[in-house]
Each structure stands twice: as structure tokens, then as C-alpha cells.
Amino acid sequence: MKIVEQSVELLWSTPDPEKVIELAGRTCYKSEDKITDESSGKFVKMIHKRGHHAMIEHASASFRIICDRGIGNEIVRHRIASYAQKSTRYVRCDKGTGKRECTFIQPPGLVGTSLTDWQSICLDIEETYFNLLDDGHSPQIARSVLPLCLETEIVMTANLREWLHFINLRIAKGAHPQIRVIAQKILIHCYELAPNIFEELYNQHSPEMFAQENHENNT
Ligand SMILES: Cc1cc2nc3c(=O)[nH]c(=O)nc-3n(C[C@H](O)[C@H](O)[C@H](O)COP(=O)(O)OP(=O)(O)OC[C@H]3O[C@@H](n4cnc5c(N)ncnc54)[C@H](O)[C@@H]3O)c2cc1C
16 A cells, blocks of 8 residues: 655646736726736736636646545536546556555544554555456446545646635635645645735735644644
8 A cells, every 4th residue: 555645736827827817808908008028917916906807717727636536526526627537447546556556645633543543444445456356347346445535636727717716715724624735735836827816815825824724733
């Protein structure tokens, strides 16, 4: 059995997202003549403040997210996005690993007996999964024993309006602790891409504040 950490990787984004948003937005006001090398930040801040969020849809970003199947189920509930997710129907858990093992994400906070119990059930599940494959069943049948903590890989593409919405919902204190970490990692990238859109959210959930909050939750 292999344990991995959740992760987020920025795969692609609209080049110069704030410039593209400015180009689109100034079409509404026919103020393209005001475009300079420095004008986009102020313009984007203004339309964001006014709630003219349709303009933010003109820039997009794609992320590769490694998380567990439970968190994956939550992520794909966001409808204004495009997805590709590793298949458990066609892909054996051990594909590319060279070992007879499944990969899991360990939930936060497990110690002592809870951790031993969790590891023990994961090992049992792994054994049953490979026994089913050995008996000639296909991955899509054997997968029925796999747990929510199984690692999955999702590529999610969305425009920045949807990322803003996703992060707002999924970084909130009531969201699952694991998806909160993913939302925070995505926020850091989005803030770098379009600071004038994500600044407010970033200031509320900067890496320092987030670490402090998690520390307080775990003590
Ligand atoms: C803390 C938390 C707990 C949750 N618990 C549960 C739960 O117990 N059970 C459960 O089933 N789900 C649960 N969810 C998931 C939730 O119900 C949504 O499916 C998910 O958050 C996606 O949100 P959304 O629909 O706003 O966003 P998206 O699907 O990303 O859509 C973005 C926005 O587009 C608009 N939109 C999209 N589709 C439509 C449409 N068809 N009609 C009109 N407007 C549309 C809406 O304004 C929407 O907010 C939970 C979510 C959170 C954050």
C-alpha cells in the first residue's frame, strides 16, 4: 500500500489573464483607447468591485488535482467546469507502479489505534481487490471494494469566475478539511495569475493565516 499527499499543479492558464479581461471588458464601454501597459490591473479591480463578473469568464485555468475519491466526488459537483479523471473502470490500481499495491490518501488527524485500524482496512481492501483481479474479474468489477480514501487524479478546467466561486465555497471553514487545503493551493496560483480578482480572498486565506488556523484546529 502506498500513501501520497494531496497536490495541485497548474497545467495551463490564459496568458496575461487580466489583460484579456480588460480587452473584453473595454469592449462594453468602447474604451479600448485607454489601454496601456499598466491599465489592466486598475480596470479589472473596478469591474470586479462593480460585480461585472461576466468579464472574468474570459480567462481560464486548468489544474491537475491529486486527492482521494471522496474529495474528487465533491470537486466534480461543480458544473461550470470541464473534467478528466483517472478511470477505475479501465485502469488497474497498480498501473505504472511496478508493485501490487493501491495508492491511498491518509485523512488528517489519525493517530494511534485509529491510524492502525485505517491502515489495516486499507491493506485488507487492497488484498481483496487484487484477489478479484487474479480470479479473472475486470478492474471495473474489482473496484467495487475500493474505499473513498483511494487516490484519484483529476484535471479541472474552468474560467476564473468559476474558480472564484469554487474557492469561496471550498475554502470556507464549513468545507471538508482536505478540500479546504486543495482550494487554498488553487487560490495561491489564481492570486498569482489575477491578483486584482483574488486579492481579497487571498488576504483572508494567505498561507500564513491558513497554517495558523490549521495549527489552532489541531491543538
Ligand atoms: C460545505 C458544503 C457542503 C455540501 N454538502 C452537500 C450535501 O450534503 N449534499 C449534496 O448533494 N451536495 C452538497 N454540497 C455540494 C453543493 O450542493 C453543490 O453541488 C456544490 O457546492 C457546487 O456548487 P454550485 O452549484 O454553487 O456550483 P457550480 O456547479 O460550480 O455552479 C456555479 C454557479 O453557476 C450557477 N449554476 C450552475 N448550474 C446551474 C443551474 N442548473 N441552474 C441555475 N444556476 C446554475 C449557480 O449560480 C452556481 O452557484 C456541499 C457543498 C459545500 C460547499
